[in-house]
Amino acid sequence: MSAVVLVTVLVAGGVYLVLQRGLVRATLGFVLIGHAANVMILAAGGQDGREPAYVGEGRSSAGLSDPLLQAFALTAIVITFALTVYLLALAGHGGDDDGAPSDVEEEAADEH
Amino acid sequence: MSTEVLQPLLPAFVWLPILAGGIALAVRRSVVAQRAVAFSAHTAMLVGAVVGLVAVSGGDLVVEQVSGWVPGVSIPFVLDTFAALMLTVAALMVLVCSVFAVLTHDDVDPFFHPLVLVLSAGVLGAFLTGDLFNLFVMIEVALIPSYVLLTRSGSAAAVAAGRIYFGVNLLVSGVLLSGIGLVYGAAGTVNLAELAGRASDSTAVALAAGVVLLALGAKAALVPVHSWLPRSYPFASVAVTALLSGLLTKIGVYGVFRVYGLLHDGRGLETVWLVVLLATMVVGVLGALGESTMRAVLSFHMTSQVGYIMVPLAFFGPLAMAAGIFYMVHHIIVKAALFLACGAVEHHARSGRLSHLGGYARREPWLGLVFIVSALSLVGIPPLSGFVAKALVIRESLSAGSYVAAAFAVVVSLLTLLSMLKIWNGVFWGPDPEFEREGPLDTAATAPDVTDPSSGRLRPEFVTARVQRPTRVPRRLILPAAFLAACTVTIGLGAEVLLELSMTAGEGLSDSTAYVEAVLTP
Numbered sequence: 001m002s003a004v005v006l007v008t009v010l011v012a013g014g015v016y017l018v019l020q021r022g023l024v025r026a027t028l029g030f031v032l033i034g035h036a037a038n039v040m041i042l043a044a045g046g047q048d049g050r051e052p053a054y055v056g057e058g059r060s061s062a063g064l065s066d067p068l069l070q071a072f073a074l075t076a077i078v079i080t081f082a083l084t085v086y087l088l089a090l091a092g093h094g095g096d097d098d099g100a101p102s103d104v105e106e107e108a109a110d111e112h
Numbered sequence: 113m114s115t116e117v118l119q120p121l122l123p124a125f126v127w128l129p130i131l132a133g134g135i136a137l138a139v140r141r142s143v144v145a146q147r148a149v150a151f152s153a154h155t156a157m158l159v160g161a162v163v164g165l166v167a168v169s170g171g172d173l174v175v176e177q178v179s180g181w182v183p184g185v186s187i188p189f190v191l192d193t194f195a196a197l198m199l200t201v202a203a204l205m206v207l208v209c210s211v212f213a214v215l216t217h218d219d220v221d222p223f224f225h226p227l228v229l230v231l232s233a234g235v236l237g238a239f240l241t242g243d244l245f246n247l248f249v250m251i252e253v254a255l256i257p258s259y260v261l262l263t264r265s266g267s268a269a270a271v272a273a274g275r276i277y278f279g280v281n282l283l284v285s286g287v288l289l290s291g292i293g294l295v296y297g298a299a300g301t302v303n304l305a306e307l308a309g310r311a312s313d314s315t316a317v318a319l320a321a322g323v324v325l326l327a328l329g330a331k332a333a334l335v336p337v338h339s340w341l342p343r344s345y346p347f348a349s350v351a352v353t354a355l356l357s358g359l360l361t362k363i364g365v366y367g368v369f370r371v372y373g374l375l376h377d378g379r380g381l382e383t384v385w386l387v388v389l390l391a392t393m394v395v396g397v398l399g400a401l402g403e404s405t406m407r408a409v410l411s412f413h414m415t416s417q418v419g420y421i422m423v424p425l426a427f428f429g430p431l432a433m434a435a436g437i438f439y440m441v442h443h444i445i446v447k448a449a450l451f452l453a454c455g456a457v458e459h460h461a462r463s464g465r466l467s468h469l470g471g472y473a474r475r476e477p478w479l480g481l482v483f484i485v486s487a488l489s490l491v492g493i494p495p496l497s498g499f500v501a502k503a504l505v506i507r508e509s510l511s512a513g514s515y516v517a518a519a520f521a522v523v524v525s526l527l528t529l530l531s532m533l534k535i536w537n538g539v540f541w542g543p544d545p546e547f548e549r550e551g552p553l554d555t556a557a558t559a560p561d562v563t564d565p566s567s568g569r570l571r572p573e574f575v576t577a578r579v580q581r582p583t584r585v586p587r588r589l590i591l592p593a594a595f596l597a598a599c600t601v602t603i604g605l606g607a608e609v610l611l612e613l614s615m616t617a618g619e620g621l622s623d624s625t626a627y628v629e630a631v632l633t634p
Contacts, residue, residue: 018283023275030282037289044297069296072245076289079252083282086259090275093266 003043010036023091027084034080038073045069115174118167122176122189125160125199126237126250129153133229140222147214150225154207157232161199168196171616173630175242183632184306190242190631194437194617198239198366201444205358206232212452212592213351216459221264227257228355235359239366242631244292244302244324248285251331251363255281258360261352262344273347280340284330291323304374305631308624311375321375325368332364332422335392338415342399345414346407346464350455353407357414357451358444365421365440369433373621378428385426390520393419397527405464406454406535410447413531416524417443417490420505423521427512434618435504438610442489442497442603449486449596453479456589457539466538473540476585480540482597487532489600492525497603500611 010032017029045066053067132153139145168174168191177186191199210228213219234254241247259281263274296302298316311318330337341361345353372378396416403409421440424432456479457472458464473480489496492503502525509517603610620626 018279026279030279030286033283033286034289037286037293040290041293041296044293046297069293072293072296075245075249079249079285082256083259083278086256087275087278087282090263090271090278093271 003039003047007036007039007043010039024088027087027091030087031080031084034076034084038076041069041073041076115167115172118164118174118191119176121160122174122191122240123178125157125189125240126233128156129229129233129236133226133233136229137223137226140226143220143222146222146225147219150210150229151207153229154203154210154232157236158200158203158207161196161203161236164191165193165196165200165613167191168193169613169616171620171626173620173626175630183634184301184303187246188242188303188305188631189240190305190627191240192617192620192627193613194366194369194621195239197437197441197613197617198362199236201441202232202235202239202359202362205355205444205448206235208448208452208592208596209351209355209358212354212455212589213349215586215589215592216349216351216455218349218351223260223264227261227264231257231261231355231359235363238363242304244295244304244307244371247367248288248292251288251367252285254360254363255285258352258356262348262356265349270347273344276340277344281331284327284337287330288324288327291320291325291327294320294323303631304370305624305628308374308628309377312377312379318376318380321371324371325381328364328367328371329388330364332361332368332418333415334388334418334422335395335415338392338396341415342403342408342412345411346405350407350451350458353411354448354451354455357411358448361414361418362440362444365418368422368425369436369621372425373428373433374624374627377624378425378433378622382426382428385422386514386517389419389423389426390517391419392416393423393520393524394527397524397531400531401527401534404466406458406466406469406539407451407464409466409531409535410450410454413490413528414447416528417447420502420521420524423517424505424508426517427508427514428622429508429512430615430619430622432508432512432618433621434611434614435501435508437617437621438504438614439501441610441614442501442600445596445599445603446486446489446498449593449600450483450490452593452596453483453486453590454535454539456585456593459589460585461545466535469539469545470542471540471544472585473536475544476590478587478594479585479590482590482594483540484536485597486593486600487536489597489604491529491532495601495604497600497607497610500604500607 014029014032014036017025017032020026050065051063053064053070055061132149136146136149139149171193174191176189177183178189179186206228213224219225231254234250238247238250238254241250259274259278262277263271292302295307295317298314298320299307299310301307311321333341345356348356372381393416396413396419400409400413400416403412421436421443424436454464457469461469463469485496489498492498502521506518506521509521
């Protein structure tokens with residue numbers, strides 16, 4: 001249940017931010033949505049197993065968390081992080097302008 | 113070649129281009145060395161893909177359980193006829209588009225070849241993987257270089273287009289990731305072979321797979337989630353636009369074919385596909401009619417063609433899927449031919465605006481011929497490949513009793529002709545544009561046109577190096593497009609070969625027994 005609430009809050013906040021005008025806010029929105037996806041993945045394995053996924057000698061595998069989903073989430077975090085950095089770089093490059101290509105008339109005129 | 117030899121080489125479709133990309137990055141001081149590395153890798157990929165296609169042309173499968181893990185635990189690479197066909201076309205596209213980039217000197221950018229190599233690794237990996245999560249990873253591997261390639265020129269228009277492309281794809285990737293998480297939660301595995309048929313058994317898996325299909329559909333630019341594509345693709349350089357159009361949206365299409373075919377057994381979403389895809393066909397072609405630059409018309413029109421490729425999903429079956437696969441191969445080749453032909457004009461005129469151009473068919477008859485052959489193939493005029501592709505799709509809709517789909521396919525073909533004529537009238541027909549009569553304009557003096565993809569694309573070195581406009585389109589620039597146009601004529605005249613391959617691929621797609629058995633048998 002806690003995962004459901006968490007995902008709901010993260011997605012709601014993420015969607016709100018993505019719909020904002022500024023690209024930095026939209027980036028933060030994407031970060032939140034990415035986190036929501038990660039929480040959803042971890043929750044997909046069930047919330048019962050909380051022990052670290054380490055099967056030593058003489059230990060039973062009962063109560064262990066699912067290591068595959070942790071690997072999924074880790075991969076996703078790495079990708080999202082790299083993309084966030086690039087998106088922020090794009091936000092920095094264009095200054096305050098973050099509209100559609102048709103909005104960039106003045107800027108294009110300055111360049112030429 | 114026996115499949116045992118091929119088997120351990122399957123992961124090479126991913127690691128070899130990435131390795132070559134690293135080497136190309138290391139030798140970035142020398143354009144020649146970079147080209148040598150890049151083209152060796154591209155050629156090796158094409159040869160490998162053709163060898164693979166020959167090996168599995170009979171419907172066999174080659175499965176590599178990576179690192180020798182037991183089936184079901186490993187993340188397999190699977191080469192079936194469908195995948196081999198896509199690999200071959202993708203490797204061909206990468207090669208031809210890279211040649212075009214060399215001819216237009218787009219590759220003086222030291223990061224061009226490394227990025228294209230990584231992109232091709234992602235695309236080929238996405239076609240080969242037999243694992244849903246790995247599909248997501250491969251799509252990301254293909255997308256990340258495309259973000260950079262799109263915004264690399266640094267012009268305001270390209271960066272603005274890049275933000276749209278990037279933002280939408282990031283969001284869609286989030287949806288895809290959530291969908292995969294949900295599939296794992298509902299089914300307990302992300303191995304495609306283990307998931308086979310699970311969505312038709314369980315509603316929970318069907319819903320979760322629906323989220324995956326939604327995300328893949330957005331990557332394929334289906335209506336109503338298509339608008340990112342015409343707002344971003346035309347703003348890259350010509351070679352990159354052709355590359356993205358041939359490869360990236362097609363990963364989405366490929367993914368939908370695989371997931372819907374394996375998980376849903378091709379059942380349950382017939383009405384949804386029909387509504388969405390017919391809308392895609394119509395909206396795409398009408399949008400194309402409203403655009404005012406060559407590549408914008410072609411990009412918007414791509415959406416319409418994706419509708420054609422995927423409409424056989426509504427009457428899923430071996431023959432229907434064969435029609436879809438044949439259409440996809442035809443479409444990738446012809447679309448790239450059109451992009452490259454228009455790119456040759458754009459490179460010469462430095463503008464893609466229809467209203468600024470004219471008279472090219474008279475001054476460049478060969479280029480005009482290449483364009484009109486490709487355009488007519490896109491419309492579906494015999495004896496070109498488009499005719500066979502459209503005839504197959506229409507025949508399948510008729511035999512499934514879906515007269516609406518057949519009627520849409522015919523009417524949209526007419527609108528396609530209209531949109532191609534729009535380019536033909538604007539660019540190839542009519543009087544010479546003003547600059548030809550009054551001598552070359554200074555690029556700096558013309559007001560930049562923000563809807564024109566090429567306006568912001570010129571790098572400083574080009575502006576100084578080529579103030580004098582060449583009087584003719586260099587003959588070599590026409591060659592890549594001419595080669596692809598020759599391909600569409602060949603496929604049209606000798607449709608038998610590709611048709612048989614598509615049939616085998618379609619059978620493999622509609623009946624997943626062989627796929628499941630090959631992947632899961634130790």
